[in-house]
Amino acid sequence: MSIDHELMAALEKHASRGRTALLTDRESVTYRDLADRVGAAAAVLARLPSGSTLGISADKGTPLIVAMLAVLRAGHCACVLEPGLAAASVAERAGRFDITHVLADGDRLTGLRAQPGVAVLPLDDVLGGVAEELPWADASAPALMLFTSGSTGAPKAIRLARANLLAHARGVLAHTGLTPDDRLLHLMPLHHTNGINNQILAPLLAGASIALVPKFRATEVEDQITRFQPTIITGVPTMYLRILPHLRAHRTRPSLRLLRCGSAPLTVAQHDQIEAAFGVPLVQSYGLSEATCTSAMNPPGAIRRGTVGTVLPGQIVRILDPGTGQDVAPGSEGEICIGGPTVMNGYVGETTGPVRDGLLHTGDLGTLDADGYLSVTGRLKDVIIRGGENLSPHEIESVLTAHPDVAEAAVIGVPHHDLGEVPVAFVVPAESAVPPERLREHVRTALSRIHAPEEVHFVDALPVNAVGKVDKKALKRGVRPLGGQGTAENGGTSCRSLSGGSSPRS
Incomplete structure (x- = not known):
């Protein structure tokens, strides 16, 4: 059968x-x-x-x-x-x-x-x-x-x-x-x-x-x-x-x-x-x-x-x-x-x-547990679950770094009151900061609306760990949960520097 x-x-x-x-x-x-x-x-x-x-x-x-x-x-x-x-x-x-x-x-x-x-x-x-x-x-x-x-x-x-x-x-x-x-x-x-x-x-x-x-x-x-x-x-x-x-x-x-x-x-x-x-x-x-x-x-x-x-x-x-x-x-x-x-x-x-x-x-x-009830406590994999849809940070990063005004980008998942999680982007500009909505539209066009970062943060350099990889834990520590009272729903921007080292530009 x-x-x-x-x-x-x-x-x-x-x-x-x-x-x-x-x-x-x-x-x-x-x-x-x-x-x-x-x-x-x-x-x-x-x-x-x-x-x-x-x-x-x-x-x-x-x-x-x-x-x-x-x-x-x-x-x-x-x-x-x-x-x-x-x-x-x-x-x-x-x-x-x-x-x-x-x-x-x-x-x-x-x-x-x-x-x-x-x-x-x-x-x-x-x-x-x-x-x-x-x-x-x-x-x-x-x-x-x-x-x-x-x-x-x-x-x-x-x-x-x-x-x-x-x-x-x-x-x-x-x-x-x-x-x-x-x-x-x-x-x-x-x-x-x-x-x-x-x-x-x-x-x-x-x-x-x-x-x-x-x-x-x-x-x-x-x-x-x-x-x-x-x-x-x-x-x-x-x-x-x-x-x-x-x-x-x-x-x-x-x-x-x-x-x-x-x-x-x-x-x-x-x-x-x-x-x-x-x-x-x-x-x-x-x-x-x-x-x-x-x-x-x-x-x-x-x-x-x-x-x-x-x-x-x-x-x-x-x-x-x-x-x-x-x-x-x-x-x-x-x-x-x-x-x-x-x-x-x-x-x-x-x-x-x-x-x-x-x-x-x-x-x-x-x-x-002993009665056979399963609880999900976290994830090993680096995936953002936005409203039940799996989003790949790497895919969004690839699109962002394809933009001529972006030198480097890192995307993390940030807790959101309504959607569970949303992507937030940290961008090192190639020259000067580009309007964040232009980058969000760039991602929407290449992927879809749900992939567009909720916020875009411009930084001088991305933090790296001891082996030279982008330290996304450091990025997450500096971002507040989104979607609650008083937060922007259409994406925001901030310009600041993050400690933790720098990564080379090509």
């Missing part, structure tokens, strides 16, 4: 019982309709070379869901691309990671067709097929490719097998008790592993319904709860914190039974604040794309604040001493390592990686 086989069986099962699969502002899609649409699109895609990796560049909605499931059913590997990714970036990823065709909609077709070496298929043409009998792919065959920046800069590709996805979905179902009576309010993007694995695949296996929201807007969530009557909402801490000011006081939400939160740390105080505002339990979870998605989750009936819960069935979590590689005692801190059938084989095109001896070394620090 593999995820595509079990999914199609689930679609047929729930179709026979007249259940609704997807809801949007425009349509209600039954399981019968979804099964038929997937089968028809799969017949078109089955004509492509077996086992191809197919990119999907489309707006969030029913056509994208149908296309993704059809790619799986046709025996291919699906790669849902960021909807705002520039055509040139899509082409670059297609070449690097062997994406043979890109299914595209709307204006994306024109931009992608202008890119050399990219085979583009109009999404409308794919969705217009006629269903036919198709063979089933092996459980070990690739099913889903995801991108992560990790901590090294350039995007890495993770290719997950059908068996990975199925093992994960079964663990989520067992841990959360999803049923056909559940309805999920889908607020997250569909190029994110959580948006796919936790909020599409697992609910469809359970026969639940999914209300698709095209784009998260905090001001609209209260009305969306009223309109769609969800039982479950999943989000990252930033999303919930931004929703809170827009919830109506004393409003009851009788359909809701729980909230899920993951992808970034959440304090106990924030946990209590969110639960009090929504009036239902908040379940925290933990996982990485490299282990499909979720590896630990608080059981809805036995939540422990300050932890990310217990390990999902079928998975393994061990806490190892980073120095010796040996298991630490219960309650002691070490590196969180994940094993079991959800772990990837490795990054696409790389012979080395974080999976060693069957264990995914996450780079995160944590503890596992």
Whole structure:
């Protein structure tokens, strides 16, 4: 059995019982309709070379869901691309990671067709097929490719097998008790592993319904709860914190039974604040794309604040001493390592990686208590988690130092009241200080809005340690937390010198 086989069986099962699969502002899609649409699109895609990796560049909605499931059913590997990714970036990823065709909609077709070496298929043409009998792919065959920046800069590709996805979905179902009576309010993007694995695949296996929201807007969530009557909402801490000011006081939400939160740390105080505002339990979870998605989750009936819960069935979590590689005692801190059938084989095109001896070394620090509850206490890796999205300091530094007015740059993560963490840049100017907004715009253009430093500090020299590396601990000591009362939200600047040595200019 593999995820595509079990999914199609689930679609047929729930179709026979007249259940609704997807809801949007425009349509209600039954399981019968979804099964038929997937089968028809799969017949078109089955004509492509077996086992191809197919990119999907489309707006969030029913056509994208149908296309993704059809790619799986046709025996291919699906790669849902960021909807705002520039055509040139899509082409670059297609070449690097062997994406043979890109299914595209709307204006994306024109931009992608202008890119050399990219085979583009109009999404409308794919969705217009006629269903036919198709063979089933092996459980070990690739099913889903995801991108992560990790901590090294350039995007890495993770290719997950059908068996990975199925093992994960079964663990989520067992841990959360999803049923056909559940309805999920889908607020997250569909190029994110959580948006796919936790909020599409697992609910469809359970026969639940999914209300698709095209784009998260905090001001609209209260009305969306009223309109769609969800039982479950999943989000990252930033999303919930931004929703809170827009919830109506004393409003009851009788359909809701729980909230899920993951992808970034959440304090106990924030946990209590969110639960009090929504009036239902908040379940925290933990996982990485490299282990499909979720590896630990608080059981809805036995939540422990300050932890990310217990390990999902079928998975393994061990806490190892980073120095010796040996298991630490219960309650002691070490590196969180994940094993079991959800772990990837490795990054696409790389012979080395974080999976060693069957264990995914996450780079995160944590503890596992005697009752099996996991707590995340810190990170070994140098990555900034902004609103649930991983940002690479190195990637931002590379863009900054490419600017002609920048001689050197160092980027650190600084605590932020709303976003968890944000990037802050320390810049040594080539000549005189350039307006900080110009540098922020430079980063936004090259990467994205979320990569733009919240603040830019101009310095005479970057501090270095005894071995000549930039001392980022020294940089962090001089920066206050951001996002609270009286701090600037649009980025600031300061000009000062930092002690600790200097680094040579080229």
